[in-house]
Amino acid sequence: MTSPPAAMTAGGNRPPAFRHELYPYEGDAAFVAGAVSFIEDALSGDETVLVAVGEDKQAMLRDELGKSGADRQVSFVDTGALGRNPGRLIPAWQDWIAKSVGDGLPVRGISESPWRTASPAERGELRYHEWLLNLAFSASPAWWLLCPYDTTTVEPAALDSARLCHPFQLADGRHGDNPVFRQGPFAFDDLGAACDPGETLEYGPGALAAVRDKVAVCATGHGLQGARLRELLVAATEVASNSIRHGGGSGTLRTWVADGVLICEFHDAGHIEDPLAGRFRPAVRQIGGRGLWLVHQLCDLVQIRSTPEHGTTIRLSTVLD
Amino acid sequence: MRIARSAANLAPADVGDHVCWVVPPQEDFHRAARAYLSDGAELGDKIMVVGSPASVWHEFQAPVGLLVDPFAEGPGRGWDADALVALVRQEAETADRQGFRALRVLAQMDRIWASDISPQQVADQELRLDALIGGTQALVVCAYPGLGFLPGILSQAASVHPHFAGTRTAMPPFQMFSSGEDCWSVAGVVDADGATAFFTAVTELLPGTVALRLRCDALELMDVAGMRALARAAGTYPGRKILVENANTTVRRCWELLGYDDPGVPVELVP
Numbered sequence: 001m002t003s004p005p006a007a008m009t010a011g012g013n014r015p016p017a018f019r020h021e022l023y024p025y026e027g028d029a030a031f032v033a034g035a036v037s038f039i040e041d042a043l044s045g046d047e048t049v050l051v052a053v054g055e056d057k058q059a060m061l062r063d064e065l066g067k068s069g070a071d072r073q074v075s076f077v078d079t080g081a082l083g084r085n086p087g088r089l090i091p092a093w094q095d096w097i098a099k100s101v102g103d104g105l106p107v108r109g110i111s112e113s114p115w116r117t118a119s120p121a122e123r124g125e126l127r128y129h130e131w132l133l134n135l136a137f138s139a140s141p142a143w144w145l146l147c148p149y150d151t152t153t154v155e156p157a158a159l160d161s162a163r164l165c166h167p168f169q170l171a172d173g174r175h176g177d178n179p180v181f182r183q184g185p186f187a188f189d190d191l192g193a194a195c196d197p198g199e200t201l202e203y204g205p206g207a208l209a210a211v212r213d214k215v216a217v218c219a220t221g222h223g224l225q226g227a228r229l230r231e232l233l234v235a236a237t238e239v240a241s242n243s244i245r246h247g248g249g250s251g252t253l254r255t256w257v258a259d260g261v262l263i264c265e266f267h268d269a270g271h272i273e274d275p276l277a278g279r280f281r282p283a284v285r286q287i288g289g290r291g292l293w294l295v296h297q298l299c300d301l302v303q304i305r306s307t308p309e310h311g312t313t314i315r316l317s318t319v320l321d
Numbered sequence: 322m323r324i325a326r327s328a329a330n331l332a333p334a335d336v337g338d339h340v341c342w343v344v345p346p347q348e349d350f351h352r353a354a355r356a357y358l359s360d361g362a363e364l365g366d367k368i369m370v371v372g373s374p375a376s377v378w379h380e381f382q383a384p385v386g387l388l389v390d391p392f393a394e395g396p397g398r399g400w401d402a403d404a405l406v407a408l409v410r411q412e413a414e415t416a417d418r419q420g421f422r423a424l425r426v427l428a429q430m431d432r433i434w435a436s437d438i439s440p441q442q443v444a445d446q447e448l449r450l451d452a453l454i455g456g457t458q459a460l461v462v463c464a465y466p467g468l469g470f471l472p473g474i475l476s477q478a479a480s481v482h483p484h485f486a487g488t489r490t491a492m493p494p495f496q497m498f499s500s501g502e503d504c505w506s507v508a509g510v511v512d513a514d515g516a517t518a519f520f521t522a523v524t525e526l527l528p529g530t531v532a533l534r535l536r537c538d539a540l541e542l543m544d545v546a547g548m549r550a551l552a553r554a555a556g557t558y559p560g561r562k563i564l565v566e567n568a569n570t571t572v573r574r575c576w577e578l579l580g581y582d583d584p585g586v587p588v589e590l591v592p
C-alpha cells in the first residue's frame with residue numbers, strides 16, 4: 001500500500017482541499033487491508049480519523065487496529081442514529097469534521113454506505129449523496145474521505161456511478177487520480193410509476209390543512225400514528241408550502257403505500273436550482289432555507305427531481321412498522 | 322380548562338365561550354342570530370346586542386335585553402380600544418346582580434371596529450376580551466361578516482378566539498386564547514397559513530408581561546414558518562421571553578432541529 005500523495009499532505013504544492021476517494025475492494029480481507037493502511041498513514045501524521053461503517057466492518061477494524069492499540073485513536077461515528085435517509089449524511093459529516101478541525105488537526109474519514117440493505121430508492125439517493133459530497137465540501141477545510149465499495153455485493157450500476165463521482169481512487173494499493181471521474185450533472189434514476197395513487201389533490205394558497213388531511217387519511221389507514229405521523233405531517237406541510245410560495249402557487253399531491261413504505265408525492269411547476277438545498281444545517285439567524293432541511297430530518301427518504309422544463313417532484317417516504 | 326372548538330354553527334355556544342362567527346349570507350345571519358338570542362332568553366340569560374337595531378333585536382326588549390349601537394356615536398369611527406371590553410365587564414356584573422344565569426352577547430363587529438382596523442388592533446382587543454370572558458359568567462359571539470372585512474382581518478380574528486363558528490374553509494388553523502392569568506393556550510396547527518396571525522397575536526401579548534406563557538397541550542404541529550414567527554416575535558421586545566409549555570415531542574424536536582434552541586432566542590420550551 002503506498003502512502004498518500006504529497007498533494008494531500010501539509011507540504012504539498014496543490015492547495016489543501018477535500019479529497020474524495022473511491023476504494024473498490026473484493027471481500028472483507030481487502031476491506032480491512034485498505035482501511036487499516038489508510039488509518040495508519042493518518043495516525044502517523046497525527047491526523048484525526050473518523051470511521052462511519054456498518055457494525056460488522058466496525059468490529060473487523062476494531063479487532064485489527066486493537067492489535068497495536070490504534071483503535072483508541074480512531075473515532076467510530078454512529079451512522080445508525082442518522083436513520084436511513086442519506087440526506088442527513090452531509091450535515092453529520094460537517095459536524096464531525098467541525099469538531100476535529102476545531103482541535104487543529106487534519107481529518108480523514110472512511111464512509112461505507114449500507115448498499116446491501118438499502119432499498120432501490122435508497123440506493124439511488126446514496127449514489128446522489130456521493131455526487132453531492134464534491135459540491136458540499138468544495139470550500140471546506142481540507143479533509144480526505146475514503147469510500148470503500150465491496151465489489152462482491154454492490155450492484156454494478158452503483159459502482160459505475162461511484163466511479164464517475166470520485167475524483168480519486170485507491171486501486172492496486174495506490175492512491176491516485178481516478179481517470180473515469182467526470183464533472184457533470186448527476187444522472188438520476190427515474191422515480192418509477194406511482195402505485196395505485198388514488199385521487200390527486202390539487203392544492204394552493206390556504207390549503208395546507210387539506211394537504212395534511214389527505215396525508216393523514218392515508219397514513220392512519222396504514223397504522224401510522226403519534227410522533228411519526230406528526231413528523232410526516234410537518235414534512236408534508238413544508239413541501240406544500242414551498243409549492244405555494246416558490247413553485248408557481250400551487251401543486252398536486254398523491255399518496256400510496258408500496259412494499260411497506262408510505263409515499264407522498266408532491267409536484268409543482270417550480271425549479272429548485274441548488275442541488276444542495278436542505279443538505280446544510282441552517283444558522284439560527286438565517287432567513288429561509290429551513291424547510292427542506294427539516295423535511296430531510298423528518299422523513300426516512302426524500303427524493304427530489306427538479307428541472308426548469310418539468311418542474312419539481314418530491315417524494316417523501318415513511319417506513320411503516 | 323377551556324378547550325378550543327370549531328363548529329359549523331352557534332349551537333354548541335355555552336357560558337364562558339368566546340366565539341368568532343364568520344357570518345354566512347344575510348338570511349342565515351338573521352335566523353342563526355335570532356336562534357342564539359332566543360336560546361339565551363329561554364335559559365335565563367341577559368341578552369345584549371352590540372350593533373344594529375335591525376331585525377334580530379326587536380324581539381328582545383328590556384329588562385331582558387340591552388341594545389348598544391356603536392354607530393350612534395358616528396358610523397365607521399369604531400370604538401376606542403377598551404370600550405367593548407369595559408362594556409362586557411360592566412354588563413356581566415350587572416346581569417349577575419340582577420340574577421340572570423349569564424350575559425349573552427351578540428357583537429356585530431362591523432359596527433364596532435373602525436373600517437380601517439388593523440390585525441394588530443383586532444388581536445389586542447379580542448385577546449383582552451377573551452381574558453375577561455374566561456373569568457366571568459358571560460358568553461360572547463363576535464359576528465364578523467365575511468364580506469365586511471379583508472381576509473387578513475378575518476383570519477386574525479378567528480385565530481384569537483377559543484371557539485369558531487362558520488364554514489370549514491374559514492376555520493383558523495390555530496386558536497390562541499386565555500387559559501388563566503397571564504397564561505395563554507395555543508391549539509391546532511401553526512403553519513404558513515397562520516404564521517402571520519400567530520406573530521401578530523404573540524407580539525400583542527408580549528408587552529404586557531416579562532415572561533409570556535403559552536400553554537401548548539393542544540398544539541398539534543408547528544411548521545418552519547410558525548417557528549420562525551415565534552422566534553421573531555420573541556425578539557421584538559428585548560428583555561422579555563416566551564415560555565412554551567407542554568409542547569409535544571414533535572414540536573420540541575423540530576424546534577431543536579431548526580436550531581432555535583440557541584440561547585440567543587428568548588424562547589424556552591418547558592415541561
